[in-house]
Amino acid sequence: MAEIQHTPSDLYLVSNEDSVYEQDILRDPTRVKPWLEYIDFKTRHGSVLERAFVMERACVKLPRSYKLWKLYLSFRVKHISKLNPAIHAAEYRKVNALFERSLILLHKMPSIWEMYLKFLMKQPVVTLSRRTFDRALRALPITQHNRIWSLYLSFANAASGETAVKTWRRYMQVHPEDAEDLIELLVLRGGYTEAAKRYIDILNDTRFSSKRGKGHYELWSEMVEMLVEHAPEVETSYENGIDVEGIIRSGIVRFGDQRGKLWVGLATYWIRRGSFERARDIFEEGITTVMTVRDFTLIFDAYAEFEESIIGALMDASASRAGKGIESEESDLELDIRMMRFENLMDRRPFLLNDVLLRQNPNNVPEWEKRVALWGDKKVEVVQTYTDAITTINPKRAVGPFHQLWANYAKFYERGGDIRNARIIMEKAVKVPFKSVAELADMWIEWAEMELRNENYDDAVRVMAKAIQAPKRSNVDYFDEALSPQQRVHKSWKLWSFYVDLVESVSTLDEVKKVYERIFELRIATPQTVVNYANLLEEHKYYEESFKIFERGLDLFSYPVAFELWNLYLTKAVDRKIGIERLRDLFEQAVEDCPPKFAKTIYLMYGNLEEERGLARHAMRIYERATRAVSDEDRADMFNFYITKSASNFGLPSTRPIYERAITALPDSEAKEMCLKFADMEKRLGEIDRARAIYGHASQFCDPRTNVDFWTKWEQFEVQHGNEDTFKEMLRIKRSVQAKYNTDVNFIASQALARSLQKPEGSPGVETTDPIAALERQSSTLHGFVSASTGPKEMHRAQDAQPSNPDAIDIDNLDD
Numbered sequence: 001m002a003e004i005q006h007t008p009s010d011l012y013l014v015s016n017e018d019s020v021y022e023q024d025i026l027r028d029p030t031r032v033k034p035w036l037e038y039i040d041f042k043t044r045h046g047s048v049l050e051r052a053f054v055m056e057r058a059c060v061k062l063p064r065s066y067k068l069w070k071l072y073l074s075f076r077v078k079h080i081s082k083l084n085p086a087i088h089a090a091e092y093r094k095v096n097a098l099f100e101r102s103l104i105l106l107h108k109m110p111s112i113w114e115m116y117l118k119f120l121m122k123q124p125v126v127t128l129s130r131r132t133f134d135r136a137l138r139a140l141p142i143t144q145h146n147r148i149w150s151l152y153l154s155f156a157n158a159a160s161g162e163t164a165v166k167t168w169r170r171y172m173q174v175h176p177e178d179a180e181d182l183i184e185l186l187v188l189r190g191g192y193t194e195a196a197k198r199y200i201d202i203l204n205d206t207r208f209s210s211k212r213g214k215g216h217y218e219l220w221s222e223m224v225e226m227l228v229e230h231a232p233e234v235e236t237s238y239e240n241g242i243d244v245e246g247i248i249r250s251g252i253v254r255f256g257d258q259r260g261k262l263w264v265g266l267a268t269y270w271i272r273r274g275s276f277e278r279a280r281d282i283f284e285e286g287i288t289t290v291m292t293v294r295d296f297t298l299i300f301d302a303y304a305e306f307e308e309s310i311i312g313a314l315m316d317a318s319a320s321r322a323g324k325g326i327e328s329e330e331s332d333l334e335l336d337i338r339m340m341r342f343e344n345l346m347d348r349r350p351f352l353l354n355d356v357l358l359r360q361n362p363n364n365v366p367e368w369e370k371r372v373a374l375w376g377d378k379k380v381e382v383v384q385t386y387t388d389a390i391t392t393i394n395p396k397r398a399v400g401p402f403h404q405l406w407a408n409y410a411k412f413y414e415r416g417g418d419i420r421n422a423r424i425i426m427e428k429a430v431k432v433p434f435k436s437v438a439e440l441a442d443m444w445i446e447w448a449e450m451e452l453r454n455e456n457y458d459d460a461v462r463v464m465a466k467a468i469q470a471p472k473r474s475n476v477d478y479f480d481e482a483l484s485p486q487q488r489v490h491k492s493w494k495l496w497s498f499y500v501d502l503v504e505s506v507s508t509l510d511e512v513k514k515v516y517e518r519i520f521e522l523r524i525a526t527p528q529t530v531v532n533y534a535n536l537l538e539e540h541k542y543y544e545e546s547f548k549i550f551e552r553g554l555d556l557f558s559y560p561v562a563f564e565l566w567n568l569y570l571t572k573a574v575d576r577k578i579g580i581e582r583l584r585d586l587f588e589q590a591v592e593d594c595p596p597k598f599a600k601t602i603y604l605m606y607g608n609l610e611e612e613r614g615l616a617r618h619a620m621r622i623y624e625r626a627t628r629a630v631s632d633e634d635r636a637d638m639f640n641f642y643i644t645k646s647a648s649n650f651g652l653p654s655t656r657p658i659y660e661r662a663i664t665a666l667p668d669s670e671a672k673e674m675c676l677k678f679a680d681m682e683k684r685l686g687e688i689d690r691a692r693a694i695y696g697h698a699s700q701f702c703d704p705r706t707n708v709d710f711w712t713k714w715e716q717f718e719v720q721h722g723n724e725d726t727f728k729e730m731l732r733i734k735r736s737v738q739a740k741y742n743t744d745v746n747f748i749a750s751q752a753l754a755r756s757l758q759k760p761e762g763s764p765g766v767e768t769t770d771p772i773a774a775l776e777r778q779s780s781t782l783h784g785f786v787s788a789s790t791g792p793k794e795m796h797r798a799q800d801a802q803p804s805n806p807d808a809i810d811i812d813n814l815d816d
Contacts (some may be wrong), residue, residue: 018044029061031467035068051075059102066109069102075114077119085123092123108140110147117151126159130167145174157185165189174277176205180212181332192230196242197224217255224248228265244269247358252504260286264302271306287352296356300349307342350374360390365400369408374542382412395434403429403439406445419454426450430467433484440485441467448502457506470522474480478524500532509540520552529554529560531568543576554577563598566590570605580613596631600638603629607645616649624658627665636670643677652681663697671701676713688721696733704738 021038028034033057042051062068076095085092099116106112115138120129128360133152135398135697137145137293151170156167179202186195202208203220209808210219227234227244236242248266252259263286270279284302292295314335321328351374357367368389375381386409397401406429413422426447434440444467451460470476471491476483478491489495496519504512516533519525537546550569554562571584587606603626610619623642630638639662643655659678663671675694682691695714702710718727 016222017041025061032062032065032067035062035065036071039068039071046645048079051335058516063101064105066106069106069112073099073102073115076237078117081122089123092119094122095119103139107143110140110144113140114147114151115157117148121151121155126163129155130159130163149174159519160189165191165194169440177209177211179208180210180214187226190233192226192233193235193242196223196227196234197240199226200241220251224251224262224265228269228272231269234365256291259290260292260298263290263295263299267302267306276310288355290356291359292808293353293356300352304342307338307345310337311335361389361399362393363397363399365389365398365402365405368393368405369477372408379416384413388732398435401439401442402432403434403443403446406432406443410446410450412451414453419450422450423447423792431486437485437488437492438494440489441495444489444495445498448498452502459583460502461506464495464740468518470497491522493524493526493529496522496524497529509536512536523556524555525556527557527565530556530565534568534572547573559593559595559598563601564595566594566602567599570602574609580609582611583613583641591625591629594629596629596634599626599629600634603638606639611645620646620649627662632667636666636674637735639674652685655681671725676710677718683717683721691717692722692726695730699733702737704734705741 018038018041021034021041024034025038035054039051039054039058042054046054055068055075058068059065059072073095076098080088080091080095083091087706096116096119099112099119102112105114116131117136120132123129133155136148137152140148152167153171154163164185167295168185170519172179172182179198183195183198186198199219199222203216203223214222224247227247227776231244233243234242245266246287248269252262252266255262263282267279267282267286270276270282280303283299283306287296287303288297290299314331318331318335321331325481351371354367354371354374357364358371361367368385371389372382372385375385383629386405389405390409393402393405406425410422410429412424413419415427426443428448429443432440432443434443444463448460448463448467451457451463468490476488476491478488496515500512500515500519503515516529516536519529530549534546534549534553537543537549547569550572553565554569559563563646570586570590573583587602587609587796590602591599591606603622607619607622607626610616610622620642623638623645627635627638627642639658643658643662646654656678659674659681662674663678666674675697679691679694682688682694685715695717698711699714704711714730715727718730722730
């Protein structure tokens with residue numbers, strides 16, 4: 001740009017005060033410092049025009065000075081910033097021209113470009129701004145482009161339209177990580193096809209990382225939602241590479257938990273494109289392939305809603321034609337077809353839902369049973385369902401009673417009167433490798449029951465005989481899972497039990513005995529088998545053989561099972577009234593190895609036998625043995641029973657040695673009760689001294705604080721039968737016993753517990769005094785005793801004045 005020539009009219013802008021600065025400039029016009037000082041002076045003392053005049057001169061003299069241009073441009077931009085750019089466009093163009101002058105030599109300065117671009121963005125000059133942005137990008141090095149792009153993108157978003165899209169496309173070449181912003185812009189502008197392409201590009205780029213923290217599935221879901229929602233606007237062709245159906249189907253395969261939603265989305269895509277038949281095919285494919293009830297419900301509801309909307313539209317159209325008097329057979333036919341299709345869909349729903357559950361687990365037996373029930377009386381479909389079920393189900397993985405499915409299949413033919421086909425099915429069923437022996441046994445039983453229902457009793461017996469076929473000596477282990485159920489079924493107790501009942505009802509006693517003997521040979525007999533066999537023989541008057549069966553059972557089983565067998569055996573033997581010596585031998589065998597837990601019942605039966613048919617003396621010996629043989633829990637009851645029997649047979653004095661041994665054998669708590677009974681018995685016999693000695697013996701394990709009832713009874717006994725000396729002796733023993741328990745740590749807790757139960761703390765009307773002191777106070781005024789000497793009154797007053805010690809022992813009185 002040519003240097004500005006100052007005319008005489010410009011000289012008025014130079015005052016006398018400026019001479020100093022003008023001389024400095026004239027001496028060296030190429031230095032920046034004099035110009036900056038001159039500008040600073042004019043900023044403080046000059047007008048706007050004078051400042052502009054100096055800055056203009058400075059920039060003309062030093063066109064490469066960044067500082068001077070920055071000051072000048074900032075000054076001009078600030079001066080004009082308050083003006084409307086549309087009204088004062090000429091003024092703005094002057095500043096634009098000034099920026100262009102500065103950029104001739106300062107085109108590498110990004111700050112100048114930023115100032116210029118910001119200034120242009122305020123003006124309604126889109127084309128000039130866009131071209132200036134392009135010039136800035138070409139002029140500056142690539143390291144400075146980010147400063148320009150931040151302004152350029154703001155300008156592009158403000159300009160919108162094709163300008164914004166093209167700008168963002170250029171920006172993507174440098175910063176592909178911001179593709180989400182471009183996609184958002186394209187969706188807002190309706191560029192769905194290009195947005196889909198951009199989605200595809202970033203999804204195929206394994207290095208792409210969303211700046212918004214979105215995952216691969218979230219981006220893919222956004223793309224699918226856009227494609228479905230704007231299906232008509234998206235251009236799909238081989239050239240642009242957008243295959244919407246292929247994209248959604250790939251998601252159905254990959255994202256298993258979203259299949260229902262994706263199938264509905266694919267069908268919705270075709271609905272919005274107007275391809276209703278294609279959408280119906282998608283719905284049908286979806287409800288016949290999904291694996292969960294949730295997905296099925298989602299697709300089916302959408303399918304039904306779609307059909308209802310079509311029918312509703314056709315009905316509205318038909319009503320409109322009817323209102324106009326127009327008839328259309330083709331339209332009415334289409335409506336009827338749609339209605340029939342919708343009704344068929346509703347009828348198919350239970351079957352489709354059942355298909356879903358069977359796809360989840362084809363070995364689910366209850367679901368196959370439900371499918372059979374859905375067909376109702378349609379025989380062909382029922383047979384086909386049974387056939388499919390037994391073909392599909394793996395017996396080892398079956399969930400539910402697989403044998404019941406076979407049985408129901410045979411019963412279906414049985415109800416139809418086709419017993420021949422029912423037998424064929426049963427023959428196939430018993431060859432199936434079921435999961436357990438119990439299922440195979442149930443299958444054989446079902447077959448036999450079918451024959452019984454049809455009154456083919458011989459056939460039922462033959463079926464069961466075939467089921468239990470086994471070698472003479474079978475070493476097969478019933479619980480050996482390595483063997484098939486067919487190899488182990490002959491040891492099934494359930495099968496043999498049914499066979500026994502069947503033979504017993506239709507055959508002779510000899511046949512039944514053979515079956516029972518075979519059960520014993522196979523060593524599968526249970527206690528119930530023994531009892532049933534013995535009862536059977538007893539019913540037919542074979543008593544001795546019945547007893548032998550009990551003995552065989554006792555050889556097979558030990559306690560506690562043997563106790564029940566002994567109980568039955570002995571009861572029946574006693575009722576049969578066999579020889580007394582033989583009965584004694586049986587009872588001796590029974591009690592020989594009997595655990596203490598079960599000994600009581602057998603000894604009582606044994607003793608009762610001796611009382612009824614033997615000698616009372618023998619019965620007493622048995623009861624005496626029982627007191628040693630029974631468990632600790634039953635020993636006290638056994639002693640009481642023994643004492644009762646001895647007293648009734650030999651009188652009360654005969655019970656003394658029994659009481660003595662009971663007190664020795666029983667624990668303290670039970671020994672106390674036995675001592676009280678013993679003392680009471682002696683008291684009834686008039687043996688007061690013996691009774692007192694028994695009370696004294698029992699006192700050693702009766703804490704006065706926890707066994708108040710014992711000491712109360714002893715006190716009453718002494719009141720009735722003793723004297724003052726014996727009563728004091730009782731008190732002395734009581735204090736000594738309490739002293740012993742007070743030093744025994746094991747009884748402290750029990751004493752505290754007893755006190756809390758008998759006298760709760762803080763309860764009204766209850767005194768919390770020492771029970772020993774209370775007893776001593778009562779001893780001074782005992783009823784039934786007369787004091788030997790009252791003594792002088794002074795002595796009594798002196799004694800009353802002294803502090804009393806409740807635990808003190810009166811030695812003088814004891815000496816008396």
